[in-house]
Amino acid sequence: MTLTELRYIVALAQEGNFSRAAERCAVSQPTLSVAIARLESELGLPLFERGKGFVAPSDVGARVIEQALVVLREADKVGQIALSGKDQLRGALRLGVIHTIGPYLLPQLIRALRTDAPEMPLMIEENMTANLAAMLQNGAVDVAIIALPFEVPGVLTRALYDEAFKVVVPQGHPWSARCEVPPEEVAGEGVLLLKAGNCFREQVLDACPHISSADTDLRQGHSIGTIRCMVASGLGVSVLPESALGHPYSNDMICVVPFAEPVPSRRVALAWRTGFVRPKAIDALVRAMAALDPAVYRPIA
Structure with a gap:
Protein backbone atom coordinates (compact mmCIF):
# COMPACT_ATOMS: atom_id res chain seq x y z
CA MET A 1 0.00 0.00 0.00
CA THR A 2 1.44 3.36 -1.03
CA LEU A 3 0.45 7.00 -0.67
CA THR A 4 0.09 7.13 -4.44
CA GLU A 5 -2.49 4.33 -4.37
CA LEU A 6 -4.36 6.11 -1.59
CA ARG A 7 -4.40 9.30 -3.70
CA TYR A 8 -5.80 7.30 -6.60
CA ILE A 9 -8.72 5.83 -4.63
CA VAL A 10 -9.55 9.23 -3.11
CA ALA A 11 -9.54 10.82 -6.57
CA LEU A 12 -11.77 8.07 -7.98
CA ALA A 13 -14.20 8.35 -5.09
CA GLN A 14 -14.44 12.11 -5.49
CA GLU A 15 -14.61 12.17 -9.29
CA GLY A 16 -16.80 9.09 -9.74
CA ASN A 17 -15.10 8.42 -13.08
CA PHE A 18 -11.85 6.64 -13.97
CA SER A 19 -10.95 9.02 -16.77
CA ARG A 20 -11.43 12.17 -14.70
CA ALA A 21 -9.63 10.64 -11.72
CA ALA A 22 -6.65 9.73 -13.91
CA GLU A 23 -6.57 13.23 -15.40
CA ARG A 24 -6.68 14.74 -11.91
CA CYS A 25 -3.75 12.55 -10.82
CA ALA A 26 -1.83 13.29 -14.05
CA VAL A 27 -1.54 9.62 -15.02
CA SER A 28 -3.04 7.43 -17.72
CA GLN A 29 -6.32 5.67 -17.02
CA PRO A 30 -4.73 2.18 -17.26
CA THR A 31 -2.07 3.20 -14.73
CA LEU A 32 -4.71 4.34 -12.26
CA SER A 33 -6.94 1.30 -12.86
CA VAL A 34 -4.07 -1.17 -12.40
CA ALA A 35 -2.90 0.53 -9.19
CA ILE A 36 -6.39 0.47 -7.68
CA ALA A 37 -6.87 -3.18 -8.67
CA ARG A 38 -3.49 -4.02 -7.08
CA LEU A 39 -4.56 -2.29 -3.83
CA GLU A 40 -7.88 -4.15 -3.82
CA SER A 41 -6.03 -7.43 -4.33
CA GLU A 42 -3.68 -6.59 -1.46
CA LEU A 43 -6.61 -5.77 0.85
CA GLY A 44 -8.59 -8.78 -0.33
CA LEU A 45 -11.85 -6.97 -1.12
CA PRO A 46 -13.29 -4.56 -3.71
CA LEU A 47 -13.21 -0.90 -2.71
CA PHE A 48 -15.56 0.19 -5.51
CA GLU A 49 -18.78 -1.01 -7.07
CA ARG A 50 -18.47 -0.86 -10.85
CA GLY A 51 -21.08 -0.82 -13.58
CA LYS A 52 -21.59 0.53 -17.07
CA GLY A 53 -20.88 4.23 -16.68
CA PHE A 54 -20.98 3.85 -12.90
CA VAL A 55 -18.35 3.63 -10.17
CA ALA A 56 -18.86 4.32 -6.45
CA PRO A 57 -17.19 3.24 -3.20
CA SER A 58 -18.50 0.09 -1.54
CA ASP A 59 -19.50 0.29 2.11
CA VAL A 60 -16.08 -0.89 3.22
CA GLY A 61 -14.44 1.18 0.49
CA ALA A 62 -16.04 4.34 1.84
CA ARG A 63 -14.49 3.70 5.24
CA VAL A 64 -11.09 2.94 3.69
CA ILE A 65 -11.24 6.16 1.66
CA GLU A 66 -12.19 8.15 4.74
CA GLN A 67 -9.09 6.83 6.50
CA ALA A 68 -7.00 7.41 3.37
CA LEU A 69 -7.92 11.08 3.56
CA VAL A 70 -6.63 11.20 7.12
CA VAL A 71 -3.38 9.52 6.11
CA LEU A 72 -2.86 11.86 3.16
CA ARG A 73 -3.48 14.93 5.30
CA GLU A 74 -0.96 13.73 7.86
CA ALA A 75 1.56 12.95 5.13
CA ASP A 76 1.06 16.44 3.74
CA LYS A 77 1.93 17.85 7.15
CA VAL A 78 5.34 16.22 6.90
CA GLY A 79 6.04 18.25 3.79
CA GLN A 80 4.69 21.41 5.41
CA ILE A 81 6.87 20.94 8.48
CA ALA A 82 9.93 20.42 6.29
CA LEU A 83 8.97 23.48 4.25
CA SER A 84 8.54 25.57 7.38
CA GLY A 85 12.10 24.77 8.36
CA LYS A 86 13.30 26.18 5.06
CA ASP A 87 11.11 29.00 3.82
CA GLN A 88 7.54 29.45 5.05
CA LEU A 89 6.75 31.78 2.12
CA ARG A 90 7.70 29.20 -0.50
CA GLY A 91 5.04 26.82 -1.76
CA ALA A 92 1.29 27.02 -2.34
CA LEU A 93 -1.00 28.25 0.43
CA ARG A 94 -4.50 26.77 0.47
CA LEU A 95 -6.77 29.74 1.07
CA GLY A 96 -10.50 29.50 1.71
CA VAL A 97 -12.73 32.53 1.22
CA ILE A 98 -16.47 33.14 1.44
CA HIS A 99 -18.44 33.91 -1.74
CA THR A 100 -19.32 37.50 -0.81
CA ILE A 101 -15.65 38.44 -0.29
CA GLY A 102 -13.63 36.38 -2.78
CA PRO A 103 -14.45 37.99 -6.15
CA TYR A 104 -13.88 41.51 -4.84
CA LEU A 105 -10.94 41.11 -2.45
CA LEU A 106 -8.80 38.47 -4.15
CA PRO A 107 -7.63 40.40 -7.26
CA GLN A 108 -6.21 43.15 -5.04
CA LEU A 109 -4.91 40.74 -2.40
CA ILE A 110 -3.05 38.59 -4.91
CA ARG A 111 -1.42 41.65 -6.45
CA ALA A 112 -0.31 42.93 -3.02
CA LEU A 113 0.86 39.48 -1.91
CA ARG A 114 2.96 38.95 -5.03
CA THR A 115 5.39 41.64 -3.88
CA ASP A 116 5.79 40.21 -0.38
CA ALA A 117 5.61 36.48 -1.14
CA PRO A 118 6.15 35.90 -4.89
CA GLU A 119 6.82 32.18 -4.40
CA MET A 120 3.64 31.52 -2.40
CA PRO A 121 0.79 31.08 -4.90
CA LEU A 122 -2.73 30.81 -3.53
CA MET A 123 -4.80 27.67 -4.07
CA ILE A 124 -8.25 29.20 -3.63
CA GLU A 125 -11.34 27.46 -2.28
CA GLU A 126 -14.46 29.65 -2.45
CA ASN A 127 -17.20 28.26 -0.24
CA MET A 128 -19.77 28.99 2.44
CA THR A 129 -18.73 29.76 6.01
CA ALA A 130 -19.90 26.45 7.50
CA ASN A 131 -18.03 24.45 4.85
CA LEU A 132 -14.85 26.47 5.31
CA ALA A 133 -15.01 25.85 9.06
CA ALA A 134 -15.03 22.09 8.43
CA MET A 135 -12.27 22.38 5.82
CA LEU A 136 -10.07 24.28 8.25
CA GLN A 137 -10.55 21.63 10.90
CA ASN A 138 -9.82 18.70 8.61
CA GLY A 139 -6.84 20.37 6.92
CA ALA A 140 -8.39 20.82 3.47
CA VAL A 141 -7.50 24.54 3.62
CA ASP A 142 -4.72 26.25 5.55
CA VAL A 143 -6.23 29.68 6.09
CA ALA A 144 -9.68 31.18 5.51
CA ILE A 145 -11.00 34.69 5.02
CA ILE A 146 -14.35 34.92 6.76
CA ALA A 147 -16.67 37.39 8.49
CA LEU A 148 -16.89 37.43 12.27
CA PRO A 149 -18.20 35.96 14.47
CA PHE A 150 -16.43 32.69 13.65
CA GLU A 151 -16.04 30.42 16.65
CA VAL A 152 -14.59 27.05 15.67
CA PRO A 153 -12.75 24.72 18.08
CA GLY A 154 -9.02 24.59 17.37
CA VAL A 155 -9.12 27.64 15.10
CA LEU A 156 -7.61 31.07 15.73
CA THR A 157 -8.83 34.32 14.16
CA ARG A 158 -7.36 37.74 13.54
CA ALA A 159 -9.61 40.67 12.65
CA LEU A 160 -8.40 42.53 9.55
CA TYR A 161 -10.83 45.22 8.46
CA ARG A 266 -19.12 43.51 8.78
CA ARG A 267 -15.76 42.66 10.32
CA VAL A 268 -13.57 40.44 8.17
CA ALA A 269 -10.87 38.20 9.63
CA LEU A 270 -8.30 35.52 8.89
CA ALA A 271 -8.80 32.09 10.46
CA TRP A 272 -6.28 29.26 10.78
CA ARG A 273 -5.66 26.13 12.85
CA THR A 274 -3.78 26.52 16.12
CA GLY A 275 -1.08 24.11 14.96
CA PHE A 276 -0.51 25.66 11.53
CA VAL A 277 3.22 25.40 10.82
CA ARG A 278 3.61 28.46 8.55
CA PRO A 279 2.92 31.50 10.77
CA LYS A 280 4.98 33.73 8.45
CA ALA A 281 2.41 33.03 5.73
CA ILE A 282 -0.26 34.48 8.03
CA ASP A 283 1.91 37.54 8.58
CA ALA A 284 2.34 37.96 4.82
CA LEU A 285 -1.43 37.87 4.30
CA VAL A 286 -1.91 40.47 7.02
CA ARG A 287 0.67 42.75 5.39
CA ALA A 288 -0.98 42.32 1.99
CA MET A 289 -4.38 43.21 3.50
CA ALA A 290 -2.89 46.36 5.01
CA ALA A 291 -1.95 47.52 1.49
CA LEU A 292 -5.58 47.53 0.28
CA ASP A 293 -7.66 50.67 -0.27
CA PRO A 294 -8.40 51.93 3.27
CA ALA A 295 -11.51 53.75 2.06
CA VAL A 296 -13.20 50.41 1.36
CA TYR A 297 -11.24 48.00 3.55
CA ARG A 298 -11.03 49.97 6.81
CA PRO A 299 -8.10 48.51 8.78
CA ILE A 300 -8.68 47.73 12.44
CA ALA A 301 -6.28 49.66 14.65
Whole structure:
Protein backbone atom coordinates (compact mmCIF):
# COMPACT_ATOMS: atom_id res chain seq x y z
CA MET A 1 0.00 0.00 0.00
CA THR A 2 1.44 3.36 -1.03
CA LEU A 3 0.45 7.00 -0.67
CA THR A 4 0.09 7.13 -4.44
CA GLU A 5 -2.49 4.33 -4.37
CA LEU A 6 -4.36 6.11 -1.59
CA ARG A 7 -4.40 9.30 -3.70
CA TYR A 8 -5.80 7.30 -6.60
CA ILE A 9 -8.72 5.83 -4.63
CA VAL A 10 -9.55 9.23 -3.11
CA ALA A 11 -9.54 10.82 -6.57
CA LEU A 12 -11.77 8.07 -7.98
CA ALA A 13 -14.20 8.35 -5.09
CA GLN A 14 -14.44 12.11 -5.49
CA GLU A 15 -14.61 12.17 -9.29
CA GLY A 16 -16.80 9.09 -9.74
CA ASN A 17 -15.10 8.42 -13.08
CA PHE A 18 -11.85 6.64 -13.97
CA SER A 19 -10.95 9.02 -16.77
CA ARG A 20 -11.43 12.17 -14.70
CA ALA A 21 -9.63 10.64 -11.72
CA ALA A 22 -6.65 9.73 -13.91
CA GLU A 23 -6.57 13.23 -15.40
CA ARG A 24 -6.68 14.74 -11.91
CA CYS A 25 -3.75 12.55 -10.82
CA ALA A 26 -1.83 13.29 -14.05
CA VAL A 27 -1.54 9.62 -15.02
CA SER A 28 -3.04 7.43 -17.72
CA GLN A 29 -6.32 5.67 -17.02
CA PRO A 30 -4.73 2.18 -17.26
CA THR A 31 -2.07 3.20 -14.73
CA LEU A 32 -4.71 4.34 -12.26
CA SER A 33 -6.94 1.30 -12.86
CA VAL A 34 -4.07 -1.17 -12.40
CA ALA A 35 -2.90 0.53 -9.19
CA ILE A 36 -6.39 0.47 -7.68
CA ALA A 37 -6.87 -3.18 -8.67
CA ARG A 38 -3.49 -4.02 -7.08
CA LEU A 39 -4.56 -2.29 -3.83
CA GLU A 40 -7.88 -4.15 -3.82
CA SER A 41 -6.03 -7.43 -4.33
CA GLU A 42 -3.68 -6.59 -1.46
CA LEU A 43 -6.61 -5.77 0.85
CA GLY A 44 -8.59 -8.78 -0.33
CA LEU A 45 -11.85 -6.97 -1.12
CA PRO A 46 -13.29 -4.56 -3.71
CA LEU A 47 -13.21 -0.90 -2.71
CA PHE A 48 -15.56 0.19 -5.51
CA GLU A 49 -18.78 -1.01 -7.07
CA ARG A 50 -18.47 -0.86 -10.85
CA GLY A 51 -21.08 -0.82 -13.58
CA LYS A 52 -21.59 0.53 -17.07
CA GLY A 53 -20.88 4.23 -16.68
CA PHE A 54 -20.98 3.85 -12.90
CA VAL A 55 -18.35 3.63 -10.17
CA ALA A 56 -18.86 4.32 -6.45
CA PRO A 57 -17.19 3.24 -3.20
CA SER A 58 -18.50 0.09 -1.54
CA ASP A 59 -19.50 0.29 2.11
CA VAL A 60 -16.08 -0.89 3.22
CA GLY A 61 -14.44 1.18 0.49
CA ALA A 62 -16.04 4.34 1.84
CA ARG A 63 -14.49 3.70 5.24
CA VAL A 64 -11.09 2.94 3.69
CA ILE A 65 -11.24 6.16 1.66
CA GLU A 66 -12.19 8.15 4.74
CA GLN A 67 -9.09 6.83 6.50
CA ALA A 68 -7.00 7.41 3.37
CA LEU A 69 -7.92 11.08 3.56
CA VAL A 70 -6.63 11.20 7.12
CA VAL A 71 -3.38 9.52 6.11
CA LEU A 72 -2.86 11.86 3.16
CA ARG A 73 -3.48 14.93 5.30
CA GLU A 74 -0.96 13.73 7.86
CA ALA A 75 1.56 12.95 5.13
CA ASP A 76 1.06 16.44 3.74
CA LYS A 77 1.93 17.85 7.15
CA VAL A 78 5.34 16.22 6.90
CA GLY A 79 6.04 18.25 3.79
CA GLN A 80 4.69 21.41 5.41
CA ILE A 81 6.87 20.94 8.48
CA ALA A 82 9.93 20.42 6.29
CA LEU A 83 8.97 23.48 4.25
CA SER A 84 8.54 25.57 7.38
CA GLY A 85 12.10 24.77 8.36
CA LYS A 86 13.30 26.18 5.06
CA ASP A 87 11.11 29.00 3.82
CA GLN A 88 7.54 29.45 5.05
CA LEU A 89 6.75 31.78 2.12
CA ARG A 90 7.70 29.20 -0.50
CA GLY A 91 5.04 26.82 -1.76
CA ALA A 92 1.29 27.02 -2.34
CA LEU A 93 -1.00 28.25 0.43
CA ARG A 94 -4.50 26.77 0.47
CA LEU A 95 -6.77 29.74 1.07
CA GLY A 96 -10.50 29.50 1.71
CA VAL A 97 -12.73 32.53 1.22
CA ILE A 98 -16.47 33.14 1.44
CA HIS A 99 -18.44 33.91 -1.74
CA THR A 100 -19.32 37.50 -0.81
CA ILE A 101 -15.65 38.44 -0.29
CA GLY A 102 -13.63 36.38 -2.78
CA PRO A 103 -14.45 37.99 -6.15
CA TYR A 104 -13.88 41.51 -4.84
CA LEU A 105 -10.94 41.11 -2.45
CA LEU A 106 -8.80 38.47 -4.15
CA PRO A 107 -7.63 40.40 -7.26
CA GLN A 108 -6.21 43.15 -5.04
CA LEU A 109 -4.91 40.74 -2.40
CA ILE A 110 -3.05 38.59 -4.91
CA ARG A 111 -1.42 41.65 -6.45
CA ALA A 112 -0.31 42.93 -3.02
CA LEU A 113 0.86 39.48 -1.91
CA ARG A 114 2.96 38.95 -5.03
CA THR A 115 5.39 41.64 -3.88
CA ASP A 116 5.79 40.21 -0.38
CA ALA A 117 5.61 36.48 -1.14
CA PRO A 118 6.15 35.90 -4.89
CA GLU A 119 6.82 32.18 -4.40
CA MET A 120 3.64 31.52 -2.40
CA PRO A 121 0.79 31.08 -4.90
CA LEU A 122 -2.73 30.81 -3.53
CA MET A 123 -4.80 27.67 -4.07
CA ILE A 124 -8.25 29.20 -3.63
CA GLU A 125 -11.34 27.46 -2.28
CA GLU A 126 -14.46 29.65 -2.45
CA ASN A 127 -17.20 28.26 -0.24
CA MET A 128 -19.77 28.99 2.44
CA THR A 129 -18.73 29.76 6.01
CA ALA A 130 -19.90 26.45 7.50
CA ASN A 131 -18.03 24.45 4.85
CA LEU A 132 -14.85 26.47 5.31
CA ALA A 133 -15.01 25.85 9.06
CA ALA A 134 -15.03 22.09 8.43
CA MET A 135 -12.27 22.38 5.82
CA LEU A 136 -10.07 24.28 8.25
CA GLN A 137 -10.55 21.63 10.90
CA ASN A 138 -9.82 18.70 8.61
CA GLY A 139 -6.84 20.37 6.92
CA ALA A 140 -8.39 20.82 3.47
CA VAL A 141 -7.50 24.54 3.62
CA ASP A 142 -4.72 26.25 5.55
CA VAL A 143 -6.23 29.68 6.09
CA ALA A 144 -9.68 31.18 5.51
CA ILE A 145 -11.00 34.69 5.02
CA ILE A 146 -14.35 34.92 6.76
CA ALA A 147 -16.67 37.39 8.49
CA LEU A 148 -16.89 37.43 12.27
CA PRO A 149 -18.20 35.96 14.47
CA PHE A 150 -16.43 32.69 13.65
CA GLU A 151 -16.04 30.42 16.65
CA VAL A 152 -14.59 27.05 15.67
CA PRO A 153 -12.75 24.72 18.08
CA GLY A 154 -9.02 24.59 17.37
CA VAL A 155 -9.12 27.64 15.10
CA LEU A 156 -7.61 31.07 15.73
CA THR A 157 -8.83 34.32 14.16
CA ARG A 158 -7.36 37.74 13.54
CA ALA A 159 -9.61 40.67 12.65
CA LEU A 160 -8.40 42.53 9.55
CA TYR A 161 -10.83 45.22 8.46
CA ASP A 162 -14.37 46.55 8.66
CA GLU A 163 -16.44 46.90 5.50
CA ALA A 164 -19.48 49.16 5.29
CA PHE A 165 -22.82 48.10 3.85
CA LYS A 166 -24.61 50.35 1.37
CA VAL A 167 -28.09 50.56 -0.09
CA VAL A 168 -28.43 49.83 -3.80
CA VAL A 169 -31.45 51.09 -5.75
CA PRO A 170 -32.35 51.28 -9.45
CA GLN A 171 -31.84 54.63 -11.17
CA GLY A 172 -34.95 56.74 -10.80
CA HIS A 173 -35.90 55.23 -7.45
CA PRO A 174 -37.08 57.85 -4.90
CA TRP A 175 -33.99 57.11 -2.75
CA SER A 176 -31.51 57.71 -5.60
CA ALA A 177 -31.44 61.46 -4.87
CA ARG A 178 -30.94 61.05 -1.12
CA CYS A 179 -27.64 61.56 0.68
CA GLU A 180 -28.28 58.72 3.14
CA VAL A 181 -30.88 56.17 4.27
CA PRO A 182 -31.45 55.07 7.88
CA PRO A 183 -31.27 51.27 8.32
CA GLU A 184 -34.82 51.16 9.68
CA GLU A 185 -36.20 52.46 6.37
CA VAL A 186 -34.91 49.40 4.51
CA ALA A 187 -37.99 47.28 4.97
CA GLY A 188 -40.75 45.53 3.08
CA GLU A 189 -40.96 42.86 0.40
CA GLY A 190 -39.11 45.03 -2.10
CA VAL A 191 -35.76 44.15 -0.49
CA LEU A 192 -33.67 41.64 -2.45
CA LEU A 193 -31.60 39.19 -0.40
CA LEU A 194 -29.21 36.32 -0.91
CA LYS A 195 -30.74 32.90 -0.42
CA ALA A 196 -30.89 31.33 3.04
CA GLY A 197 -27.65 29.76 4.26
CA ASN A 198 -25.43 32.65 3.22
CA CYS A 199 -23.85 34.46 6.16
CA PHE A 200 -24.07 37.86 4.43
CA ARG A 201 -27.85 37.48 4.27
CA GLU A 202 -27.92 37.05 8.05
CA GLN A 203 -25.64 40.06 8.51
CA VAL A 204 -28.04 42.21 6.45
CA LEU A 205 -31.04 40.99 8.41
CA ASP A 206 -29.23 41.82 11.66
CA ALA A 207 -28.28 45.29 10.39
CA CYS A 208 -31.75 46.07 9.04
CA PRO A 209 -34.17 44.26 11.36
CA HIS A 210 -37.23 45.82 9.74
CA ILE A 211 -36.73 43.85 6.54
CA SER A 212 -39.65 41.55 5.87
CA SER A 213 -38.18 39.22 3.28
CA ALA A 214 -40.29 37.36 0.77
CA ASP A 215 -39.88 33.60 0.42
CA THR A 216 -40.20 33.55 -3.35
CA ASP A 217 -37.24 33.05 -5.69
CA LEU A 218 -38.09 36.38 -7.29
CA ARG A 219 -36.84 38.22 -4.21
CA GLN A 220 -33.72 36.16 -3.65
CA GLY A 221 -30.50 35.57 -5.54
CA HIS A 222 -27.62 33.13 -5.41
CA SER A 223 -24.88 35.75 -5.64
CA ILE A 224 -24.16 39.43 -5.15
CA GLY A 225 -23.76 39.78 -8.92
CA THR A 226 -27.25 38.39 -9.46
CA ILE A 227 -28.70 40.69 -6.80
CA ARG A 228 -27.02 43.66 -8.46
CA CYS A 229 -28.60 42.74 -11.81
CA MET A 230 -32.03 42.28 -10.21
CA VAL A 231 -31.79 45.77 -8.73
CA ALA A 232 -30.77 47.19 -12.12
CA SER A 233 -33.83 45.49 -13.63
CA GLY A 234 -36.08 47.32 -11.19
CA LEU A 235 -37.14 44.34 -9.10
CA GLY A 236 -36.35 46.04 -5.79
CA VAL A 237 -33.60 47.47 -3.62
CA SER A 238 -30.83 45.68 -1.75
CA VAL A 239 -28.01 46.02 0.77
CA LEU A 240 -24.55 45.03 -0.46
CA PRO A 241 -20.95 45.28 0.82
CA GLU A 242 -19.03 48.32 -0.36
CA SER A 243 -16.32 46.29 -2.09
CA ALA A 244 -18.92 44.89 -4.53
CA LEU A 245 -20.05 48.33 -5.66
CA GLY A 246 -16.95 50.06 -6.99
CA HIS A 247 -15.19 49.69 -10.33
CA PRO A 248 -15.60 47.43 -12.30
CA TYR A 249 -18.88 46.34 -10.69
CA SER A 250 -20.71 49.67 -10.77
CA ASN A 251 -22.96 50.64 -13.68
CA ASP A 252 -25.28 53.50 -14.62
CA MET A 253 -28.44 51.44 -14.04
CA ILE A 254 -28.04 51.37 -10.26
CA CYS A 255 -27.49 54.03 -7.63
CA VAL A 256 -25.52 53.48 -4.42
CA VAL A 257 -26.80 55.33 -1.34
CA PRO A 258 -24.86 55.39 1.97
CA PHE A 259 -26.50 54.42 5.24
CA ALA A 260 -27.03 57.02 7.94
CA GLU A 261 -24.97 56.61 11.11
CA PRO A 262 -24.45 54.17 12.68
CA VAL A 263 -23.47 52.58 9.37
CA PRO A 264 -24.01 48.78 9.26
CA SER A 265 -20.84 46.87 8.49
CA ARG A 266 -19.12 43.51 8.78
CA ARG A 267 -15.76 42.66 10.32
CA VAL A 268 -13.57 40.44 8.17
CA ALA A 269 -10.87 38.20 9.63
CA LEU A 270 -8.30 35.52 8.89
CA ALA A 271 -8.80 32.09 10.46
CA TRP A 272 -6.28 29.26 10.78
CA ARG A 273 -5.66 26.13 12.85
CA THR A 274 -3.78 26.52 16.12
CA GLY A 275 -1.08 24.11 14.96
CA PHE A 276 -0.51 25.66 11.53
CA VAL A 277 3.22 25.40 10.82
CA ARG A 278 3.61 28.46 8.55
CA PRO A 279 2.92 31.50 10.77
CA LYS A 280 4.98 33.73 8.45
CA ALA A 281 2.41 33.03 5.73
CA ILE A 282 -0.26 34.48 8.03
CA ASP A 283 1.91 37.54 8.58
CA ALA A 284 2.34 37.96 4.82
CA LEU A 285 -1.43 37.87 4.30
CA VAL A 286 -1.91 40.47 7.02
CA ARG A 287 0.67 42.75 5.39
CA ALA A 288 -0.98 42.32 1.99
CA MET A 289 -4.38 43.21 3.50
CA ALA A 290 -2.89 46.36 5.01
CA ALA A 291 -1.95 47.52 1.49
CA LEU A 292 -5.58 47.53 0.28
CA ASP A 293 -7.66 50.67 -0.27
CA PRO A 294 -8.40 51.93 3.27
CA ALA A 295 -11.51 53.75 2.06
CA VAL A 296 -13.20 50.41 1.36
CA TYR A 297 -11.24 48.00 3.55
CA ARG A 298 -11.03 49.97 6.81
CA PRO A 299 -8.10 48.51 8.78
CA ILE A 300 -8.68 47.73 12.44
CA ALA A 301 -6.28 49.66 14.65
